[in-house]
Amino acid sequence: MTDWGANRDLMVRIGSFVGILVVWQILIGVFSVVPAFLLPPPTTILAALGHLLGQSSFIDDVRITLIRVAIASLLASIPGVILGLAMGWNRTVKALLFPIVSATYPLPKVALLPLFMLVFGIGDKAFIVTAAIAATFLVMFNSMRGVADIGTLYFEVAQDNDVDSVYTYFREILLPGALPMIFTGLRLTLNTALLVTISIEFVAARHGLGAFIWSRWNTLQTPQMYAAVFVVSLAGVGITYGLEWVADYAMPWRTETTGTAVQ
């Protein structure tokens, strides 16, 4: 597709998006097709958002959620990448771990939250551990599959050069070779951490964006609820495109992206 074509495509997309906002505004703001307290028009939500951004308690809620997501992602990613690479590389490690990992993967980890709240008490420790466990699977699976993409030549060269340190294999072959898949996994992991953190905040937390949304639903302050939902989706977009940007920077040789964040 030529630049002109790509530009035109983008224009059409932006145009229809703006069109939807305008139609939404008119249908509800002018004709009240749906009661405005159920679905306020975009300008009302925007005004609520502007108001919220001036409140330090809302900024705190955003910060609390982002910190939980960040710590959970970190706790999920480091063991996830290491165990995933090890499973992809070594048959014995895979035989040990893969069955148990595959068997527990379909459990929605938010079901473990009450158990962790009993063990750790109701608080950040329980929330973050639950989100981290939920998030670790995707980066683990993707790192494992990434190793399969590495040509056997690299391993042969390493053997010919008498590399016997496991660390060197990880550092020089497994990690760089599997990097494209690792980034796919990281993106899924961060998005899962966000999803599960918001769920946990709905259910059990007193602070954070999820708790804010849930309380605004209960008190029927709908413009504020939608404004916070908008902030959550911005975080989702930020994770997806932010990691895409980091991946381009870390892997200039890479030409196309694989996989996508679906939550």
Place this chain on the structure above:
Amino acid sequence: MSTEQGSRWSSVRDYLDETNERDLALNLLLPFVILVGWEIGAWAGLINTQFFPAPSAILGVAGQMLADGSLVHNTLVSLGRIIPAFVVASAFGIVTGLLMGWSSRIDTIIDPIVSALYPLPKVVLLPIIFLIFGLNDLSRMVALGAAVYLLVTINTVGGARQVEEAYLEAARDNGASGYRMIREVIFPASLPHIFSGLSLAMGISFILIVVVEMVAAQSGLGYIIWNSWNLFTIKKMYVAVITINVLGIVFTYGIEAVGSYLTRWQERI
């Protein structure tokens, strides 16, 4: 917009293909060590049985819950929420996605809405749906259905857009249009993507049903977990968690297995 290809099930199946007897011992080693260590630790007082009751004690409670019917009843309640919502929403999602792939006009209209909702963590649909529909069994199912619909639509259209132009032209030259074009060309070619959408949607359904039943229902497996937390009947909690895990294995891998059977003409990814 690309979609995630290759399922967890395909890794499991490939693993089952490549595994041998020596591996089998290793496969069973870790679960065996964990269960036996847990059981012995619990009896020897090395593990806090308040939080980690012995597996045999959990099994005993599972037997009781089976006998008094509560386990079966609440499992059926949860499934009764997931399955109708999933079936209806994914049918609508597949149709929407195929229509978007078939007609660029429909695509232009719907795509911005779908793209805008796409990065949304699907769980935020819960309060929105509850706000609009109130809190009842229908709204619980609508909330699940909304998430399923979005995921299946996105993945289906991702598949429909990747149909090779040559197939479309060949079909057009032979007089196919409209319904036949979708049924005979676009739909089968999109099947791998449709099934990755279905499997993702099934995973999200399980997360949502647990969250919904924990905070906004008086029955179902998620409710058992939440109620056990409140009443500190922790063995019941384990039974519910394990039941959900087993259902998750059956449904998630089940859908993926059906998908890879139906698309067996495709190269293994």
